[in-house]
Amino acid sequence: MLAEKHRSAIDTILKKFPPDRKRSAVLPLLYLAQHEYGAITDEAVAEIAELAGVDPTQVASLVGFYTLFHEGPGGAYRIQICTDLPCALRGAAQFADELCARLGIRMGETTSDGLITVEEVKCLAACDRAPMFQLQDNEGIHYHENQTVESAMALIAMLRERQSDA
Amino acid sequence: MPEHILLRHRDVPDIDQLDVYRKHGGFDSLKAVVTGKTPQEVIDIVKAAGLRGRGGAGFPTGVKWGFLSPNVFPRYVVANADESEPGTYKDREIMERNPFQFLEGVAICCYAAQAETAYVYCRGEFWDLAHDLEQKIDEMHKAGLLGERIFGTKFNLSIYVHLGAGAYICGEETALLESLEGKLGQPRLRPPFPAAEGLYAKPTVVNNVETLTNLPPILAHGVDWYRSIGTEKSPGPKIFCLSGHVEKPGNYELPLGTTFRELIYEHGGGVAGGRALKAILPAGASAPLLPATDEVLDTPMDYESVPKVGSQLGSASVIVMDETVDIAWLSQKTTNFFKHESCGKCTPCREGTFWLNNILRRINQGRAKAEDIDLLEAVAKGMTGKCLCALGEFSVMPVLSGLDLFRSDFEDHIGDGR
Numbered sequence: 149m150l151a152e153k154h155r156s157a158i159d160t161i162l163k164k165f166p167p168d169r170k171r172s173a174v175l176p177l178l179y180l181a182q183h184e185y186g187a188i189t190d191e192a193v194a195e196i197a198e199l200a201g202v203d204p205t206q207v208a209s210l211v212g213f214y215t216l217f218h219e220g221p222g223g224a225y226r227i228q229i230c231t232d233l234p235c236a237l238r239g240a241a242q243f244a245d246e247l248c249a250r251l252g253i254r255m256g257e258t259t260s261d262g263l264i265t266v267e268e269v270k271c272l273a274a275c276d277r278a279p280m281f282q283l284q285d286n287e288g289i290h291y292h293e294n295q296t297v298e299s300a301m302a303l304i305a306m307l308r309e310r311q312s313d314a
Numbered sequence: 315m316p317e318h319i320l321l322r323h324r325d326v327p328d329i330d331q332l333d334v335y336r337k338h339g340g341f342d343s344l345k346a347v348v349t350g351k352t353p354q355e356v357i358d359i360v361k362a363a364g365l366r367g368r369g370g371a372g373f374p375t376g377v378k379w380g381f382l383s384p385n386v387f388p389r390y391v392v393a394n395a396d397e398s399e400p401g402t403y404k405d406r407e408i409m410e411r412n413p414f415q416f417l418e419g420v421a422i423c424c425y426a427a428q429a430e431t432a433y434v435y436c437r438g439e440f441w442d443l444a445h446d447l448e449q450k451i452d453e454m455h456k457a458g459l460l461g462e463r464i465f466g467t468k469f470n471l472s473i474y475v476h477l478g479a480g481a482y483i484c485g486e487e488t489a490l491l492e493s494l495e496g497k498l499g500q501p502r503l504r505p506p507f508p509a510a511e512g513l514y515a516k517p518t519v520v521n522n523v524e525t526l527t528n529l530p531p532i533l534a535h536g537v538d539w540y541r542s543i544g545t546e547k548s549p550g551p552k553i554f555c556l557s558g559h560v561e562k563p564g565n566y567e568l569p570l571g572t573t574f575r576e577l578i579y580e581h582g583g584g585v586a587g588g589r590a591l592k593a594i595l596p597a598g599a600s601a602p603l604l605p606a607t608d609e610v611l612d613t614p615m616d617y618e619s620v621p622k623v624g625s626q627l628g629s630a631s632v633i634v635m636d637e638t639v640d641i642a643w644l645s646q647k648t649t650n651f652f653k654h655e656s657c658g659k660c661t662p663c664r665e666g667t668f669w670l671n672n673i674l675r676r677i678n679q680g681r682a683k684a685e686d687i688d689l690l691e692a693v694a695k696g697m698t699g700k701c702l703c704a705l706g707e708f709s710v711m712p713v714l715s716g717l718d719l720f721r722s723d724f725e726d727h728i729g730d731g732r
Contacts, residue, residue: 238558
């Protein structure tokens with residue numbers, strides 16, 4: 149249960165908003181749930197609804213609307229490559245194609261070991277440092293800029309090692 | 315400009331450290347304002363300086379503050395840090411590298427608006443940046459620059475960072491407020507505007523990060539100094555985000571009114587590989603394309619001049635396309651972006667971007683008939699002026715300007731219609 153395990157984090161979130169405006173805490177609570185469960189489960193939706201004093205439907209509708217929340221399990225790490233116009237002008241599509249080929253997957257798929265999902269995303273505000281991607285895992289989101297297929301593969305090798313050590 | 319006014323970290327190393335920032339005059343403006351000026355005096359100074367909103371609309375900041383409903387409290391200030399326009403990455407550099415100047419700007423805005431609570435709404439992808447910003451806010455609390463009775467006055471202030479979760483539309487100020495209230499990020503019908511009924515239906519100022527970062531130098535150096543930079547109607551410095559086919563993409567802080575030619579050729583090192591320039595998107599995906607004519611290149615980039623040649627300055631995210639770029643391909647890129655980001659609330663945008671995307675895909679795949687180009691134009695024109703917010707209105711601009719300027723790029727894709 150989020151409420152028991154993350155009491156102080158939840159209190160910190162709720163304190164940011166007026167006491168009668170707990171609904172504002174839904175997005176931060178969804179991040180907390182995704183961190184805890186790896187995805188937004190039905191159980192998490194019910195817990196958040198309870199904490200924020202809203203209907204579970206109101207929480208669930210946000211999960212589909214906001215792209216950083218995931219209902220189903222993907223890879224442990226999501227490589228989200230920006231292929232929007234400014235990045236595309238600087239070789240992002242070719243980078244994405246080659247990376248997928250090296251991993252033996254198609255765009256949107258997950259490697260057979262369940263480690264990496266590669267996805268295309270919209271502009272990430274890093275247009276001068278393309279090709280680039282963000283790496284999303286349960287802990288957060290980090291930018292990797294000025295990438296080559298080699299640098300991305302080196303990062304993936306490191307993630308694989310980290311996973312096998314864990 | 316010899317020195318940077320907004321991107322000061324490029325001149326002053328470690329200005330992201332509180333002691334360094336303070337050593338270089340940091341928080342002197344806030345102190346002077348809080349201890350020596352009334353909120354109305356601050357509003358009048360910002361009005362007189364002619365600062366205009368840097369998020370895209372270019373609306374005069376002091377005038378926006380002046381619309382706050384009188385005598386209604388509490389009030390809120392929200393910093394719009396949902397930077398998501400394709401080609402725009404200026405607010406990110408400010409917050410990452412010169413965070414205290416931005417936060418001082420937030421505090422000055424709060425004093426002027428008589429708000430005791432501010433939220434910095436960061437796009438969710440700015441995860442690392444947002445967590446760093448929270449640490450900076452903690453440091454300000456410890457230094458007595460936030461909290462209760464700031465500088466021994468009656469002014470109290472808290473600043474909170476709030477993360478969005480991946481939705482371009484939340485950059486639209488009323489969608490942002492909905493999102494901050496824990497709802498779907500869908501724009502509200504206006505009026506009422508946020509200054510009358512904003513966050514929690516209370517009077518609210520929503521300002522862009524770069525706008526707020528202009529405040530400490532305006533208060534420190536005065537109206538005449540500020541107006542000596544830029545043009546008469548568009549004063550001050552602006553961060554131009556240069557991307558696409560240029561030798562040196564990046565952020566360039568220059569006076570408003572700098573020409574496209576100077577930005578692209580002097581600062582950006584010209585078109586990559588020495589190829590010819592074909593077109594410019596001056597405001598990300600959200601404005602009409604401009605052709606590579608001498609008239610366009612010699613146009614000053616300010617809020618008045620860019621519309622005269624058929625586009626908008628917007629957030630000044632200048633995307634450069636060389637001669638190899640197919641404008642039919644570009645139109646599908648921008649349209650696909652808007653289709654993905656349409657919030658679904660109003661029909662013209664939700665359905666219009668969907669069908670524009672379908673037609674453009676058909677054209678780019680060589681499956682379209684000649685009359686599909688007319689259909690594309692008809693759908694785009696049918697959406698114009700009918701959408702609830704600017705997203706839908708903007709979405710047709712690259713398409714219609716592309717058809718107008720580069721129609722043969724679309725016609726070249728026409729197959730036999732099978």
